[in-house]
Amino acid sequence: MTHTLRTTAKRWGIKLCVSAPIPLVFFAVGGAFLYFESNMADGRTWFVVVIIVLYAFELVTGILPLLRNKIVIDDQTISGRINKELFRLRWREVVAVWDSMTQNGPCLNIGAPDRKVTIPLKFFNEKLLHDLISLHVAPEAFGKDAIKRMPGYHVRNAANERIIEQAAGESLRAGGKAFFKVLGWLFALLFLYLAGWFWLNGKGAVSLLFLLLAALQTYFLLATDSIEMNRDYITRITPFSRRRIEWDEVIEIETDWNEGTLVFIGPDKRLKALGPTFWSGKDKERMLRLFSAQIETRGIDVKRRYTVIWRLNKNTKIKSKSQ
16 A cells, blocks of 8 residues: 655645745735835835735745655555655665654654665654554564664764764754844835835824834844854853753754754753754854754654643753853
């Protein structure tokens, strides 16, 4: 019997909602109000047309890759395409199936002696995929320690330990991407300018709308944090505070639909921080390797939850910057 898995409806819905950056959404809303408040008889529709074209472009480029994603499972093989990668493995070749965390979020890895397939779980029905694969592989190939069956595991484990040890004497740091920060400030200033312009022209309601958009955009920018990691702990840094949790305390990590947020969870502790999707800076690649090494070495569970955005920090604030 053959089963075909494609991008889930939930993932389609999420992608449709978040394909365009938040500033562009705000700009589109503001543009619509600007259009309807202006004199429509003068034919100045270029503003709205530009907004619609930009939004449509972001939407199309964001959702087209989802059409190509599929996994085909039958009694002999698992095959398919994810983004631009084609893959095919025979079940009799599979020696291990295990979960991992990458820059693309939680993934399911299917390993053969000479190769490995990595499937981002965000695209597919995670439970159905696990259930179908478990029907075709040996039970010992699907356990928590299944990765140890892979050739070269001990070499990889030793490499992870080296990566962790190298981070003992320094902290690696990543922040939000500079392009989006600059773009965000430009939109905030534009909203503020439009608020003043409409106020001077006697259109108080529209002025208040743009003032609200400017305030929201400024809040999002100021709330953007940096994240530091080393061998022993993870630190979140914002203009207002510093928060920290030790790796020894982390028992679980939660991430959202876009891997833009991470929540490190420990006993009566919670640290919410910027996710790999938005990391940038000279330490980005090293920090990604350290992040993955810590998860693999410690066996930390990584779960994707759609409520991560509402999670709050808990018992992680540090009093002094010197700590």
